[in-house]
Amino acid sequence: MSSLTSAPTDAVPQPLVVRTVALDDLAGDQGAPDPADLLDLLPSEAPLAWVRRGDGLVAWGETLRIPVAGPHRFAAAERAWQDVLRHAVVRDEVRLPGTGPVAFGSFAFDETSPVGGVVVVPRVVVGRRGGRSWLTTITPGAHLSPAPRLADVVGPRVPAIDPGDVVYDDGAVSADGWRDVVAEGIAAIKAGEVDKVVLARDVHARTEHPFDVRWALDRLAARYPSCWTFSVDGLVGATPELLVRSEKGLVTSRVLAGTIRRTGDDDADVAHAAILAHSSKDLEEHEYAVSSVAQALEPFCSSTNVPDVPFVLHLPNVLHLASDVTGVLAAPTGTAAHPSSLALAAALHPTAAVCGTPTDAARDLIRRVEGMDRGRYAGPVGWFGADGDGEWGIALRSAQLDADDPRRVRLFAGCGIVAASDPAAELAESEAKLVPMRHALGRDASDS
């Protein structure tokens, strides 16, 4: 194994014991932590989260950290996870998606990025789905421990720290400079190099007080309930785009591309939704993204359903063209099992919603003109379990906390560019896509 595909076989120093117990019977238990508000359980140190409309998973502690890098980073993560599972003693008393052994992951957009990616096997996981809650502990050892209790693994409740005043600064490329980047993208499209390219920019933020990820998670989940609010290893955000969910042989992907800003006036936004639904520029942008997902899923599915026409997804900051692509997974010829959710994410990444069409040429163009390393922005982020099922979003509407300075945060936004794009309009769209993370770092309900 090359050093770039780091998934050391000694990643599992000893067997792990995994216990999942139901928390449902805690209702009314005076003084016990309430699993109904998952985010409220998180400690400030390295919180892990994947939450939507109150359901999902939160986790903390690190039983195992598996860094990966390079073009085979997904396969390396998968192998390491299988290795973990081979050494695990599991008792799962709940048996729902997200119970039993669970790992969180986040991967760089670009295989050449030094950032690579990481899989974190947490020490404690609390999950919730359809009114049922559970607690999983994952600890080194060889024998089953007594059933864990939530009160024993949740630390004292310490409120999230207000980041205080936030100062924003140019990222790798200034706003003006980014218009030129977009113009270069449009020129490349007109020259026939690509049909579509997605170009992104970053903005730097400096917070007055050390950035407490939980502050952002609470505000994102409250303001963007239809998005997947996530936190993995300092990457935090609320993404509206689901790269892939795989559950019991069914696969789903929510594809987004094509955007219009909201005005704050409901009547005007209804008119904007109609404009978006008929905009040939946005429909073209969307079609590239849907095709890339449908084509990537096809080899793994016995059947797929690709909507003919997108719907308009309403978010507080923007409206998007959206398509939910679904499929029934089939085991590849000669094998017994269908691919894991991470293998599917690897096959889908990067879709034309974050890279472009054709993929390789668009990625080359991004490397040439964007002027920054995206890190894990626009890469897959999510979780998977012992059976390989899981959920992976595309890390959009997100920010990366600086590992060396807890007051420094890098915010990201990108836009799909086609021949009919206009640099000034794309810059305005990128500002609208920065709104969720600016809100997450703010203090008041009105903070954008």
Ligand SMILES: C=C(O[C@H]1C=CC=C(C(=O)O)[C@@H]1O)C(=O)O
């Ligand atoms: C690349 C981003 O958005 C993608 C997802 C939805 C709509 C998009 C668009 O209309 O350009 C982008 O393809 C981002 O938010 O950083």
